[in-house]
Amino acid sequence: MRLSPYLYVVPFFAVFLVVGVYPMVYSGYLSFFSWPRYGPHHGDPVGFANYAHVLQDPVFHKAFWNTIGIFLLSSVPQVILATVIAAMLDTQLRGRTWWRMSVLLPFVVSPAATALIFGSLFADKTGLVNEVIHAVGLPKVGWHSDRLASWTAIASMVNYRWTGYNTLIILAALQxxxxxxxxxxxxxxxxxxxxxxxxxxxxxxPTMLFVIVTSTIGGLQIFTEPRLFDTNLQFQGGADYQYQTLTMYVFNTSNSATDPYPRAAAATWIIVLIIITIALLNFAVTRMIQRRSER
Known part of the structure; x- marks a missing residue:
């Protein structure tokens, strides 16, 4: 009987070690070598050269700021909106069970379907949003060419899918x-x-901290929405990389011609460090606010 709790959790950790920990460790090891199939060194150790290449790459700089911009336009409003909706659903609404179930419907919709819907809404020439903008006398927006506009369109997709999910988590805590x-x-x-x-x-x-941290991790790892939003079939995040994210950068780097996997692995670990840093910053700010309120 004493061993039964361990037997229940062992399968998860065994699978996690195989498909989670091992790839992470191997990618960290690979990031310090050249890829044996390419280049003159044939798998020789290169130290931090792959990390230096990534950090000096202008495309990586664009991908970093694109990710931060989309993150701020999605995760921050998403948490605020989820909190407001959860507070409204925590009241004595008529048919509140139906309302509580309905907020999760966007999360059920597949990312591909969401991208098709929002791709039609934010089409550059014939999209519904541009038609409405043009009807009120404003110039149409290049949702795929303008950097800030593309961030807004992608953030709208993210907010549509994940606001209801976070709403139910916060609602459970409120109840x-x-x-x-x-x-x-x-x-x-x-x-x-x-x-x-x-x-x-x-x-x-504690629940708000959980939602903030998970939203931060998800926002900095965004890939599906910008990848499907790309309509030029090159999947580089726009003609001038105006909405390429960090994870898209890793994907494209892994398909490049020179040292693809080591440089992609180095970019992956840089992203991990960025996520850890921002998550710790969120935790520190939340703790500081909590201590001030306790005083």
Whole structure:
């Protein structure tokens, strides 16, 4: 009986070691060598040359800022909107079960279908969004050529798919908050808004931290939406790399002619370090806000 909990979790960790840990370790090892099939060195160690090449690559710089821009336009509004919707669904709405189920419907839609829908909405010439913009007397937007516009279109796809998922997580945490806390706040004269900010949000800080961290990781690893948004069939994130992300950079580098896998592996580990740094920054900021509120 004492061993049964371990037997339940061993299969997961065994599979994780094979398909998760081993590829990570091997990619880290490979990033310090040249690829045996290409180049004159035939698999000789090159030290940090692959990392230096990636960090000096102008395309990587564009991919980095593209990823940060799309992340800020998607993850930040997504968490805020999910929190607001969860707070509304935590009230005594009519048919609240139906409303709670409906917010998850966009998450069920496949990424390819989502890309087709939003690709039609944000088409450069005949898209619905441009038609509406043109109808009110404004010039049409080049959603695939303008950098900020392409970020906005891709972020809209991400928000459409993931807002409902985060909403249900936050809603579950809100429903776990004791009603006695709300009653005590109401006796003190706090209204619904004050109860939300001074009772609900402090009570679900661990859940909010989880949502923020996972949204950060997902936002910095975005690949499917910009890849499917690319209509020039070269899949490089626009003619001038205006919406190529870091993960797209890794994919394209792995298909290049010179040392593809070592340089892609080096780019992957750079992305890992970027994600860890931003996740730790999110954690530190959240802890700082929590400590100030406790004072």
């Amino acid at each position: 776990a908050v004791s009603s006695h806390l709300y009653e005590a706040a109401a006796i003190d004269g706090a209204g619904r808004v004050k109860q939300f900010f001074h009772v609900a949000l402090p009570s679900i800080r």
